[in-house]
Amino acid sequence: MNTKRDDRKRAALEKQIDENLRRVYEQDASQEVPDRFLALLDQLRKQE
Amino acid sequence: MTRVGRSTDGQALSGPNPRDELVDHLPALRAFALSLTRESASADDLVQDTIVKAWTNIDKFQPGTNLRAWLFTILRNTFYSARRKTRREVSDSDGIHAARQATRPEHDGRLAMNDFKVAFEQLPDEQREALILVGGSGFSYEEAAQMTGVAVGTVKSRANRGRRKLAELMQMAEGEDLDMTDSATLAVMAVNHPVSR
Numbered sequence: 001m002n003t004k005r006d007d008r009k010r011a012a013l014e015k016q017i018d019e020n021l022r023r024v025y026e027q028d029a030s031q032e033v034p035d036r037f038l039a040l041l042d043q044l045r046k047q048e
Numbered sequence: 049m050t051r052v053g054r055s056t057d058g059q060a061l062s063g064p065n066p067r068d069e070l071v072d073h074l075p076a077l078r079a080f081a082l083s084l085t086r087e088s089a090s091a092d093d094l095v096q097d098t099i100v101k102a103w104t105n106i107d108k109f110q111p112g113t114n115l116r117a118w119l120f121t122i123l124r125n126t127f128y129s130a131r132r133k134t135r136r137e138v139s140d141s142d143g144i145h146a147a148r149q150a151t152r153p154e155h156d157g158r159l160a161m162n163d164f165k166v167a168f169e170q171l172p173d174e175q176r177e178a179l180i181l182v183g184g185s186g187f188s189y190e191e192a193a194q195m196t197g198v199a200v201g202t203v204k205s206r207a208n209r210g211r212r213k214l215a216e217l218m219q220m221a222e223g224e225d226l227d228m229t230d231s232a233t234l235a236v237m238a239v240n241h242p243v244s245r
Contacts, residue, residue, distance in 0.1 A: 013218060017214050021168075021179055022183065022184055024083070024164070024168065025079050026184075027161075028083070031079075033074045036096070040100070044100070
């Protein structure tokens with residue numbers, strides 16, 4: 001009966017882990033893009 | 049030289065120029081870079097290198113395929129080849145991470161995001177990569193396998209090992225009372241039952 005409890009515990013944890021992973025990724029991906037990258041793209045375009 | 053999609057002006061046949069779409073993927077690239085480097089200055093350098101490589105090799109991109117996956121592949125290859133060159137530096141920073149591991153995350157009913165990040169950063173590069181590709185950015189195991197140049201089973205086992213390690217770290221942080229309302233409480237009640245009158 002310990003195993004069942006452990007399984008449930010683990011499933012809950014894994015769900016929380018994947019939620020957290022998504023949150024970490026989305027937090028980072030929602031940051032504003034620094035100007036240096038837009039400037040770099042501009043520069044590359046002009047060099048063409 | 050005559051490849052379709054190569055020319056920057058008359059690209060009627062090849063659809064939109066993927067170079068014009070690079071900008072749309074910058075936030076995702078930065079998030080991926082951060083998960084690999086764990087530090088924003090190196091992450092931004094990595095994104096910068098990726099942009100330049102993508103721009104100059106755009107003719108190697110196959111129109112109609114997943115541009116983000118292509119960019120992520122360039123980024124992680126750049127990351128790993130730079131890391132190979134600075135092995136010593138890397139093992140030093142691993143030492144720092146090992147030291148951080150000794151600091152137990154705050155005891156809290158739910159693991160705070162910061163604690164989760166600290167735990168995540170302790171995972172080996174390959175496990176962080178697999179987890180952020182599959183769990184974080186929503187690529188399939190198959191896509192992640194292609195991007196990282198390994199078998200699907202390898203990505204799965206990396207992700208699972210990463211999840212297991214995170215679960216361990218999270219359980220360590222939360223002690224025995226992961227869910228007091230439920231199994232832990234029931235266990236306490238079961239123990240106490242014969243004694244109660």
